[in-house]
Amino acid sequence: MKEITASMAGTVLNIFAKEGDQINLGQEVLMLESMKMEIPIESGIEGVVKEVKVNIGDFVNEGDVLMVLG
Template sequence: MKEITASMAGTVLNVFVAEGDQIHSGQEVLMLESMKMEIPIESGIEGVVKEVKANIGDFVNEGDVLIVLV
């Protein structure tokens, strides 16, 4: 199973994908806010979204799994 993880701690501002979506390497999948800056999270891999583990408003830590792909 492939996973997209948080590159830093922050609050989830927006989620741009849903279960079943096909995503490509380099595609923005989620937006975090950290220290009043918006940090885009891009997928480094291709696949189909199996599960979105982060919701808008959630606080995530660096390394937390945000999205699971198949």
């Protein structure tokens, strides 16, 4: 299974991909807010989004799975 994880702890501000979307390497898939800063999460993998694990407003810890790609 291929996963996109949070690079640091923060709150999910925005999600730019939904189930079924094709994700390319380096694509911005999610925006986290940590310490009043916007932290873009870029995908380190390629694939189609199978599941988005978080909702806008969720707090995530470093390493938490944000999306699963197939």
